[in-house]
Amino acid sequence: MTRLAALLGLELPLLQAGMGAVAGPALCAQVSRAGAGGTLALYKEPPARAARLVREVAAATGGRPFGVNVVPEVTGAARCLEQLRAALPELPRNGFVTVFGLPADDAARAVRAAGHPLVVQVGTPADAGTALARGAAVLVLQGVEAGGHLLGGRPGDSLLAAVRARHPHAVLAVAGGIATGRDLADAVARGADGALAGTLFVPAAESAAHPEFKRRVVEAVAEDTVVTSLFEIGWPRRPHRVLRNSLTAATERAPAAFIATTRVDGRPYPVPRYSAAAPGAATTGRVEEMAMYCGRSCTRVTAAHPAAATVARIRREYEEARALHDGSHTIPPRVPPVPGETT
Ligand SMILES: Cc1cc2nc3c(=O)[nH]c(=O)nc-3n(C[C@H](O)[C@H](O)[C@H](O)COP(=O)(O)O)c2cc1C
Structure with a gap:
């Protein structure tokens, strides 16, 4: 049991990332039922639909804890607050x-006033300090290995060491590079209280990702990913790690065009080339040209299983690796507490 697991009521100190177009009610509910922290992506969901989706998950988790995820830099602060209020x-x-990135003060206050732990994902030590000042109960420290949009540019290990040194008692999870129980145990041995994984769950049976996206994640190795700023329509000014495709390989920008159609709540939406939208199960068209967000951890994601089987495997591997770590001195011990303070 780590402080992350204790704080959020989890059996395993692992959070599944909220992922637009991927982490819908089915994935979130199954991850939570299996004892990890399932998370529902609200991304661009309109508030009324967000409320409906949360109700749907609540009815399916058998009382196990789950999270909801918002991305204020995409929605804007006002819309994010509306999503949260719903x-x-x-x-x-x-x-x-x-929350992906720093929440505005009023959004942070709304979460805390409702009595829920606020989990904030950051990519720099400076943002870690700001998130704690805004009342974050948990920081997710995103390393540059991560799939999706990047909040900083630092390897996860170095970010963890820097933030742990500044905030010895903060509850810290790492994001990026986590695909096995051994990865999770190594992160805990290096001073984290747990981890968050996204790419690991993209191919899950309950994931809402497009079948081609799932297939490519399973087949990919780390070198098949690339950090680019190409897929900027709808989410500008933020580099992202994606699977290489014909657009990332091209030396010249392809002409503007609609290349696919996606569906939200049954309604079709055209997808422009270079859109930030990832292909979901209901997307049709030139899916190969779309942003398939994927972390370097994909090397160790080698099969698609039901999410519960993935969580069970991670739990088994984690327990085995922890038993080994407890008897070995090859991995540095957790940062000792400052005398006179409790952890
Ligand atoms: C397909 C995909 C979609 C993502 N969408 C979101 C999102 O909507 N909200 C969010 O907080 N993070 C999102 N992320 C980023 C994750 O929170 C996290 O930083 C990342 O998954 C960690 O690296 P990993 O994918 O190697 O595990 C996404 C990641 C992926 C792979």
């Missing part, structure tokens, strides 16, 4: 809220 009343008491 979703929070539907979130069971043991639920938590995860």
Whole structure:
């Protein structure tokens, strides 16, 4: 049991990332039922639909805790607050809220006032300090290995060491590079309280990702990913790690065009070339040209399973690796507490 697991009521100190177009109610519910922290992506969901989706998950988790995820830099602060105001009343008491990047003060206050732990993902030591000042109960430290949009440019290990040194008692999870129980145990041995994984769950049976996206993640190795700023329509000014495709390989920009159609709540939406949208199960068209966000951890993601089987495997591997770590001195011990303070 780590402080992350204790704080959020999890059996395993692992959070599944909220992922737009991937982490819908089915994935979130199955991850939570299996004892890890399932998380529902609200991304660009309109508030009324966000509330409905949270209700749907709450009815399916058998009382296990789950989270909802918002991305304020995509929605804007005002829309993010509207999403939270719609979703929070539907979130069971043991639920938590995860935010990609820093939340505005009023959003952070709304989460804390509703009594839910605020989990904030950051990529720099400076943002870690700001997130704690805004009341984050958990920091997710994203390394440059991560799939999706990048909040900093530092390897996860170095970010963890820097933030741990500045905030010895903060509850810290790492993101990026986590695909096995051994990865999770190594992170804990290096001073983390747990981890968050996204790419690991993209191919899951319950993931809402397009079948081609799932297939490519399973087949890919780390060198098949690339950091680019190409897929900027709808989410500008933020580099992202994606699977290489014909657009990332091209030396010249392809002409503007609609290349696919995606569906949200049954309604079709055209997808422009270079859109930030990832291909979901209902997307049709030139899916190969779309942004398939994927972390370097994909090397160790080699099969698609039901999410519960993945969580069970990670739990088994984690327990085995922890038993080994406890008897070995090859991995540095956790940062000792400052005398006179409790952890
Ligand atoms: C397909 C995909 C979509 C993502 N969408 C989101 C999102 O909507 N919200 C969010 O907080 N993070 C999102 N992320 C980033 C994750 O929170 C996290 O930083 C990343 O998955 C960690 O690296 P890993 O994928 O190697 O595990 C996404 C990641 C992926 C792979």
